[in-house]
Amino acid sequence: MTEEVFAAGTVCWTRDARADGSEQVLVLVIHRPKRRDISFPKGKLEPGESLPQAAVRETREETGLKVRLDQHLGTIRYDLSGNRRKTVQYWAVQVPRKRALEAAFQPNGEVDAIEWVPIDEVRGRLTYSADQELFDVFLKLAEHDHLDSFSVTLLRHGKALPRAQSGEPDHLRPLTDFGKAQAAALVPILDAFGPRRIYTSTAVRCVETVRPFAERRRKPARLTDAISQDSWDAGELAGLRELIAAIVSRGKNVLLCSHRPVLPDLARELALATGGRIGAYLEEATTLPTAGFSVFHLSRRHPEAGILSVETYPLKH
Known part of the structure; x- marks a missing residue:
């Protein structure tokens, strides 16, 4: 039986x-x-680690850059010795120029040099064809452009007490x-994707779901009835539309916890707010188990230009 080895990495870029x-x-x-190769930052998952977490951690360990993930670029698979197969997922990462210049890179046994290369020269510098295709x-x-x-990021709340058991509305x-x-x-x-703002339904189960993340990021969770199930059940969608329109116009990473x-x-x-395609992929990305989430990139x-890509994470335990 082939042993699967999972890893994650990034293609970091900046403007100059x-x-x-x-x-x-x-x-x-x-x-x-x-x-003796030239590649992109990447590495294997640690026990209990997710692929997005590993991509962020490995990038920091190998380059000194603290990053947050942007668009998912794809997956590379190749065979290793000893009947093993490696699967590597990659994300694009934008690095502000100042941060790129100030990165605290230290040569080590894994990586002895990093270099920022003009985009039209990169493909010819890469050692492996799989990296070139990525x-x-x-x-x-x-x-x-x-x-x-x-x-x-659209997040479904965590597991809540059943109605009959809670005795509460x-x-x-x-x-x-x-x-x-x-x-x-x-x-x-969630931290791997760096949400700048956190919106949550006013329902207790949603507020409690985002609380640990809000505390970690030291950002307030913004409670709104616009994405509550009570408003949805009442057919009140105007607030939801207004919130999405404001998020798109702002153009910043956000997290929304709803039902x-x-x-x-x-x-x-x-x-609709971005001129994107309406299709079954939207239903697939939002048919989530408790605490599952999907990340929509624009x-x-x-x-x-619409929704560029979607990645979905049904939380595993």
Whole structure:
């Protein structure tokens, strides 16, 4: 039986000014002395770690850069010795130029050098064809001016007490102990995507789900009836539409915690607000178990381009 080895990495990029005053995109590559190759930051998962967490951690360990993930670029698979197969997932990551210059890189046994390379020179520098093919996805984003992106994360609340057991009105039902454990487990995974604002339904089960993450990021959770199930049940969707429109116009990473019936409408309004395609993929991305979430990526420079990509994470325990 083939042993699966999972790893995660990033394609980091930044913008810099040329001598003539125009902008250019620079991409980070690393040199690994043991393998004598040029590649992108990546590494294997630690026990209990998710792929997004591993991508962020490995990038920091290998380059000194503290990053948050942008668009998912794809997956590379290749065979290893000893009947093993490696699967590596990659994300694009925008790095502000100042941070790129100030990265506290220290040469080590894994990586002895990093270099910011002009985008049109990167493919020819990469050692492996699999990395080149992955980079082609990145190049296509650059070609359409979609590298600058932001994300909208739609999260379903954690496991709550059943109505019959809680004895409270629906919106006052708290999380179970299992639901509280789910909320705690979500923190490092959500943190990998760096939400700047947190919106939650006013229902107790939603508020309790985002509380550990809000405390970790030291950001207030913004309570709103616009994405509550009570408002949805009453057919009151105007507030939901207004919130999504404001999020799209702002162009910053956000997290919204809501309810199973409300999530498909949130995704649909997100597509409508950006000129995106309405289709079954929206329903698939919002049919989530408790504490599951989907990350929708949109173009910051061209929000009218619609939803660029979606990645879904049904929380595992």
